[in-house]
Amino acid sequence: MNGFKRRTELKKDKIRTAALELFCTYGTDKTSINEIAQKAGVAPASIYNYFGSKEGLMKDTFINLLESGWKAKKELWETDLPFPELMKRAVSMKDDFIDQINLELLTDPEIKKLIDDFYERRYPYIVSQFIEKGRREGYIRRELSIEAAMLYLNMYQNAVQHPEMLKNRNKNLLKELYDLMLYGLAGQPIADKTE
Amino acid sequence: MNGFKRRTELKKDKIRTAALELFCTYGTDKTSINEIAQKAGVAPASIYNYFGSKEGLMKDTFINLLESGWKAKKELWETDLPFPELMKRAVSMKDDFIDQINLELLTDPEIKKLIDDFYERRYPYIVSQFIEKGRREGYIRRELSIEAAMLYLNMYQNAVQHPEMLKNRNKNLLKELYDLMLYGLAGQPIADKTE
Amino acid sequence: MNGFKRRTELKKDKIRTAALELFCTYGTDKTSINEIAQKAGVAPASIYNYFGSKEGLMKDTFINLLESGWKAKKELWETDLPFPELMKRAVSMKDDFIDQINLELLTDPEIKKLIDDFYERRYPYIVSQFIEKGRREGYIRRELSIEAAMLYLNMYQNAVQHPEMLKNRNKNLLKELYDLMLYGLAGQPIADKTE
Amino acid sequence: MNGFKRRTELKKDKIRTAALELFCTYGTDKTSINEIAQKAGVAPASIYNYFGSKEGLMKDTFINLLESGWKAKKELWETDLPFPELMKRAVSMKDDFIDQINLELLTDPEIKKLIDDFYERRYPYIVSQFIEKGRREGYIRRELSIEAAMLYLNMYQNAVQHPEMLKNRNKNLLKELYDLMLYGLAGQPIADKTE
């Protein structure tokens, strides 16, 4: 890559960074192209030169987010942590993955395909590995389907990352939630092994 | 109530209905007063006559939603269903209650007070009754806190009502989720008693 | 006048009173028909029944003001006060007469005629009497024209009633102004005879 | 300054000119951004690009007016004209200075400060010089306060510039007014030295 393209790539990244931060802080709707341009130190028109439209920039941002989130997740799964600890970390992992960016983009076929790929192939694969580990270590009963486990994980993730939850971050409450995750309303909480 | 006021009330309701639907579909930001007016078959200015401002309409919509949701919920809790059935219904009950409408309204003191009242008094009361019933019937272990139970319920509710879930409404998946609710990842699913 | 018409006249007056007060406080532009109606305790449509339009109401208000102002002024001139005192009172007399109501009405021929009548006939008549009195008592030099005297009086009236003047109502400043009125920049102030 | 900025500055000035004229003719309230834009030959949105808001444009217009008026006034005072001529010119000098633009802007702290500076420092300074000159040349009696002189000048300025006065611009009337300025109602007019 020559110095010309490198400088271009640098500017694109500055735009991406600015956009991501503003999008996550104020939402895509409340973030104007002008604000992004100003924060990135470029002219508004440049954003159009690079990304075509606001939706184009959102798409780019979203895909980047998805991929980097995927990478982090994959790294986590590939560690050798004991199952309960892995579970806790997976659940509490910041996941701008999917929630931060509004779903109205889903009309875009490229995005739709990516998300489908993600949900149909990549995510199930990783979750099935998670479940397999859980089974091997005796924490997950055999008959649980992957779909149910995926939903269950997402559910916990949403709950744990809910603003109210984050605000009153309460150790006991979190511990109870993790117990519920393993044993449900009826089951017996086990003695804590990791904390 | 004379015919005059009745017709007024009717129009107000048409506006409310249109607003609710559009707010829930597109979000409050992406819904313009013009759209609402058109869908309700009134002039935009009429909405201002009735509700003062867009925020006023949002407030009205939100409060209505909250109260009618509360009423339905209360009725449900007061039935005599066995605990697992009650749990399923509570969780699958449509609850635009709080999630559908954006939280930036929370600046309004009236709304804030209502929500606080709801979360500090009404909701805990009902959940504590729910838990008590679960304990009596042997489905909930004694040491579970009300806070954790509230969170857990909300979590399931959000999951069950998640668009994707609703789209692929899958009997088995739901059943698995309910099992997870009672017994977690590790526990033993019991033979289904209600289905 | 029967009871019917009397009640009608009463309502009209309530509207007039409300309108005058609001017009003078906020200006005619910033006063809405709805506000007037509410303050007067009638329906907005009633104002249209009585006065035809907002401009109609403004016209009515303006004429009333003009006439009542005229009456007060006339009464003052007909007293027997010594000239300097008369002058002070004339100048400091609250004169919503002409300034309070915006001049864009002047397009209306009826108003225009009234104002012309006022400025061409009634006001010169009264001022000429004032000047005559001033001359008789030795306070006004003989060669001063009526037009100039009219302007001069208005000028002082505006100055004395200027908000800033009213705010810092300063006895000495006022006294100086009255001296200037009689003797100008160059002349000798006389010993105060009235205060 | 390159051609780019020059053209921008030109457009800004076109907007300023259009705004000033319309503001003075119809008042700031009755002048819409659309009208200004049309008269200036730009898009309404451009006005917002340049001045931020209607209030911003008003502020700019007002400050420009104030400063340019000040400059003209200062130049006048610094000439060597004899006192009566100076006085005439000062009074008849077009002074949109302060009266033309509505006072509701005074909420803006920047404007408020400017006006205060003007009325507390700049204007008194110039008037005191005027008075000093008048005294030296024997036209102003020694005991007259600066406050009174300021008021007196303003008063004449308003009168001379009053629309009706301008309409019927009458040489004799004006001359009488200037005599009144120097000698009041009672004093002796001097033989005219300048005309």
Next chain:
DNA sequence: AATGAATGAGGGTTCATTCAT
């Protein structure tokens, strides 16, 4: 290639006025 300027389309809101009862 990069930019600052320019804008059209649309948003929320107000209000004098008319309409239906």
Next chain:
DNA sequence: GATGAATGAACCCTCATTCAT
């Protein structure tokens, strides 16, 4: 005749996008 409801036109303003340099 009196009213509350209803509205069209206009206002200020924002912003994604295009244009001229």
